[in-house]
Every structure is written in C-alpha cells, then in structure tokens.
Amino acid sequence: MTVGQQGRGPSIWARPQRGTRGPSPEYRLADIAAAAIRLASAGGLAAVSMRAVSAELDTTASTLYRYVASRDELLDLMVDNALAGFVHTPRSGEDWLGELVRLAEATRSLYVSQPWLLDAVPTGSAPGPNTLRWFEHCLQAIAALDRTPLQKMEAVGVLNGVIMLFARSAAAPTAIDFGAMDPARHPLLTSVLTGTAPGLPTADLFERTIRAVLGGLLDDRAG
Template sequence: MAGRAAEPEVIWARPERAGRGPKPAYSRRDIVDAAVRIADADGIDAVSMRRVAAELGCGTMSLYNYVPRKEDLYELMVDAVSGEYAFPEEPSGDWRADMTVIAHQSRAIMYRHPWLARVMTTAYAFSPNALRFLEWCLGCLVPLDVPPGLKMQLIAMVNGTVMATVANEQAIAERARGLPWSEAEEQAVRGAYLMGQVAGGRYPHLAGLLAEAPAAPVDADEIFDMTIARLLDSFAPPEDPLTAA
C-alpha cells in the first residue's frame, strides 16, 4: 500500500525521504526546478503534473512520492524563487533605503518569474525563505521606532503593493496566452471599446483625463519608485525629520 494518510501537514515539515526502500531517482528540488522552468517558459497554467513528469522523464504518479498535492508544488515554487533574494550581511541602518532595495528585488524576481505575483496571492505561506525574507525586513526596520505591529503592516503593504502592481501589469499579458487571437488585437479591441464609451459623453471626468494626457508613455519604473517612496513616507513620523538619517 503506497501513499500516506491524509493528515493535516505542512509541506515544509514533511521529511523529504525516508531511509527504507530504493534510492529515489529525483529530489524534491528537481521537481520544483522543473516546474519553475515550465512556468517561466509557458506560463503557470502549463504546469501540470503530467508536464512536470515529462520534463523530468518519469511517470506522472511518481511525483506524488515527492509532493503530496499540486498546491504544495505551488508553495514549493514560490519558496524556491524566494531564495533569489540577495541580502547583504547587515542592514545599512537606513530603513527607507533598505526597504526600497527590497521592493526593487521583489519586483525583479516577479519579472523574472511572471507567474509569481499571481501564484503568491493564492499560495503565500510562512515558508523557509518567506521567514528569511521577513526576518531580513524586520532587521532593516530596527531603526524605525514604531510598534511591532506597524512594522508588519509596513512590510505587508510594501509587499502587497509590489504584488498588486506587477500582477496588474502581467494580467494582460497572461490573459493573452491561449487566446484565439494576439495580444495586440486584444488590446486594440479593448482600447477601441474604451474610447467608444468615453466618446459617448457619459464619463466626462474620464474623458477630460484622457484628453489631457493623450499619449503619455509614462515610465513604469518611475511610477513604481514614486509609489514605494510615497508608501514609505506614510509610515515615517512626519514631525521627525531625523528618523530617516
């Protein structure tokens, strides 16, 4: 009889392998890496157990010896790429600068793995690398003199904002995948509908806004920086200009 009872468990606490039986042909990491490879190349929806098994060259059901459920595979994937954060030895002492760097790293990782932002909203957990991340953030925030709960709020908001921003950017591109027409056509049709509606006169403010800034090729990086800066500002005690120094 294979398999184990469906008892509540967390993938991180489950030992990778036991000592009995034949030597496993793969490691949990092998499977996760293959899944990440597929998701990077063909999108998260292309990650099926059969596809991962094919990538590794093994039978589909063999994967279930390493990963009990597919959702766990998602958690493992998120944790794996969360290992890409590169933190220095020590926080710089400037919490604003440190948090800005963290936000940029998060964004970079989400660009490197365009499925991350979406999956994180579902499969976020206190994985090992998530704890490492949290610990680093808290270390950076030591100079910030606010209650602990507020620090967690700050981290959550920076994180959430980065995720929401990137997820929103990528939703359009991801949606185009598997559509019977191209992304350009999709955007053209949607843009045409928007313009048609706005031209109808029912949305004067929106019309005014679109008229004022007709073709504003705003720099996404710049907006991102501004957004994060604004967010951090909102946590800095306004009447204490020495805090950030």
C-alpha cells in the same frame, strides 16, 4: 515519503523525513521545483500541470504525488525555490527608507523576471524558508524604528502588496479592451485615454509610492 495518501499533516516545509525502508527516491524536491519553474517560465503557470512536470522529469503524474500532496504544494515549492534567487545586503550608513526602497526594487525585478510568481504567490499558504528570509530582511531594516511589532508587520505586508501591484502592471502590457467606453458617459476617462498615450508608468512612480506608503506608515511623525 508517502505524502499523497497520509500526508495531510503539516506543510511541506515541516514534513517528517522519509523512513529508511524502501528504495531511495529517484527525484529530489529541488529538481521537481526546477522542472516546474522551467515550464512556468516558458508558458506561464497554466503550463505547470502535474502531467507536464512529470513528463519534464521523464516520469508520470502519479509519481509526483510521492513527493507533493497536491498541485498547490508544488506551487509553494516553486515560489520558495524562485525566492532563493533573492539577495539583499544592507549598506552601512543607509537610512531604513532607502534600504527598503532598494529591497523593494530587487523584489520587483524578481517578480517581473518571473511573472508566474504573481499568480503562484496568492495560492501559497505555507511560506518556505526563503520567503521567511525575505520577511526577516524587511524587519531587519526597520528594527531600529520605535513602532510596535504589529505595525511593522502591517507595513511589511503593505510593502509586499505594493511591490506585487507594480510588478503585475509591468508584466501585463495593458491589453485592455475599452470597447464599452462611451465618450458621453465617461468624458474624463475618454480625455485621459485619448489625450495621452497610455504607456508605461512613470519611471519613479514605484519609488515614490514606496516612500509615500512606508513613510506614512512608519515615520516617527505619523501614528
């Protein structure tokens, strides 16, 4: 592969195959990604260091650079590997909004089950095949709508952002320190925080938000 030195070519996904010369590689990208995901599931993305991942595979850090040009590329690999677990099948007779809500909830549950994704996705600048498959599913659901491609792309981008937003608030149990709050200066905030238990978001807040956003952006009445 020899990616470490020369490899500032295209992204991992469109990298030329290895030559046939030397010994065959001892590891596969899928195994490397799986080892990294194992560490991330246990200790968050911070636990995914090149040394830790290589140790998980009983090798050394420098060996990893035969397969991956940088840690960010390894994160790209992890993201796409995790998104391989995303499945979505349209149901006959389902309206596009209902299908997208269902797709959004499946996506969110995937983010929630693997919270490190929320930290890894912003880094990634090279969407892998499974990420593209997710986009394709979204576009498929709204294919019949009479909107410009750009509008559809924007809507899907916002959809993804809203999903990550809700997944993030579900993953972080609001360990916020309000030590700076002065009841005199912030009366409304004080009454809200003391009046009711902060708690988790309303159960249907996610679906309502999705419907509000997509309905507002793609519904035929808008424009």
